[in-house]
Amino acid sequence: MEKNFSHNLAQEIYNYCGGTKKLSIKKIIPLTQQRASKIDVLVEILLADDKKIYLIFENKLDTSHHSNQLVRHIEAMKGEDESEKKYIYFKIGNLYDEDKNLPKEYILIDRKAILSIFDKIKIKNEIFDSYYNFLLNIEEKDNLEMKLIDENRQLTKAELEVIFWSQSGQYKILKKLQNEIESKIAIGTSFGRPWTNISILSIENIPNHWFGVFWRVDWRINKNTKTYTPYICLRYYKTTLDKTEEDDRYFEGMRKIFNELILKYPNLEFGQVHSVGNKEREVGILFFDNEKNTIPNIISEIGKLTKDFLQRVKDEKMYYSDAKYCMNID
Incomplete structure (x- = not known):
């Protein structure tokens, strides 16, 4: 179940980032080497033919990118030129003006998109359910803020x-x-x-x-x-x-x-x-x-x-x- 869950999630994220092929996944490897320390989350997807796809995440809650960090992440991945790379700006909090100004390599996955991706995964998982409910609570708070702001x-x-x-x-x-x-x-x-x-x-x-x-x-x-x-x-x-x-x-x-x-x-x-x-x-x-x-x-x-x-x-x-x-x- 855990394997199916992670593989399905990787496929849905890959699709959202413009991928068009069905992935035959052999293994998913979260990387923790020194290079990955410059990046919030770096995931290597090892395919059945031993080719690799990298998912490079900049993870934000309620702040925005700064200090040229996204460009530095792209530079850090240049050693993997033969591998397919998906750069993801993962924003679960409110979107600010700065969040719209991303390098062309990056795909924005905001909270609504994350929930949409999760809704496509039909596997029950305790960690997944906890995080899903966490996002729903943020969404409910966001909706309440908008409702109150509009009340005259x-x-x-x-x-x-x-x-x-x-x-x-x-x-x-x-x-x-x-x-x-x-x-x-x-x-x-x-x-x-x-x-x-x-x-x-x-x-x-x-x-x-x-x-x-x-x-x-x-x-x-x-x-x-x-x-x-x-x-x-x-x-x-x-x-x-x-x-x-x-x-x-x-x-x-x-x-x-x-x-x-x-x-x-x-x-x-x-x-x-x-x-x-x-x-x-x-x-x-x-x-x-x-x-x-x-x-x-x-x-x-x-x-x-x-x-x-x-x-x-x-x-x-x-x-x-x-x-x-x-x-x-x-």
């Missing part, structure tokens, strides 16, 4: 935690906002807590310096309710600690513009910003814990507010001369 009502504390304590939940919110403002999303963690940004203005061409304005989804204390609450905040950021008169002028100018603009958006409730910071300062903030600030309402209104804000910033020249817009406001 005040969410409970528990429902907010489902979305905002999750990197994928935060990303889904800004992905919807990305449809409105067409900009780049970045993800990360701080002290184990996820955060997600979407840039609207940046400067990158000064050595060792970056300036930007972005919307950030994260958690902090709401000064009005005195509770730890998820928020979306427009932030002004620079990588250098020194604060110049020019920095202050641009920041104060942006905050003034923002405060004037929010009068046009009475169906949103804006919170109290933090007024301190050298590298990072808050221009405006909204918390997701009241009747007005439903997720659909914020997504709809923030897109229009952002365009209004950038137009005023552009008109009043409240930015570094070589800064670039991350979205089209014309």
